[in-house]
Amino acid sequence: MKDSFGTNGYRYWGSLLNAETCRIGAPAYISFPHFFNADPDLLNYVEGLHPNAENHSFYIDINPV
Numbered sequence: 114m115k116d117s118f119g120t121n122g123y124r125y126w127g128s129l130l131n132a133e134t135c136r137i138g139a140p141a142y143i144s145f146p147h148f149f150n151a152d153p154d155l156l157n158y159v160e161g162l163h164p165n166a167e168n169h170s171f172y173i174d175i176n177p178v
Contacts, residue, residue, distance in 0.1 A: 128152050145169055 128151035149169035
C-alpha cells in the first residue's frame with residue numbers, strides 16, 4: 114500500500130489523471146463521469162454514482178477531411 118500514496122500524502126488512484134500541476138499544487142484530479150472505469154474503491158467515497166458504459170464512456174470519432 115505504501116506506493117499507492119503520492120509524495121504529497123494524498124492517495125494515488127491509478128485511474129485518475131493527476132492535474133495538480135494545472136492547479137498550482139492543489140489536489141486536483143480528472144476522471145470519467147461517475148468514475149467510470151475507475152478503481153471500484155472510489156465509489157465507496159461518493160454516494161449516488163452509477164457508472165455505465167452507455168452514458169459515461171468516452172470516444173473520439175475522427176473523419177478524414
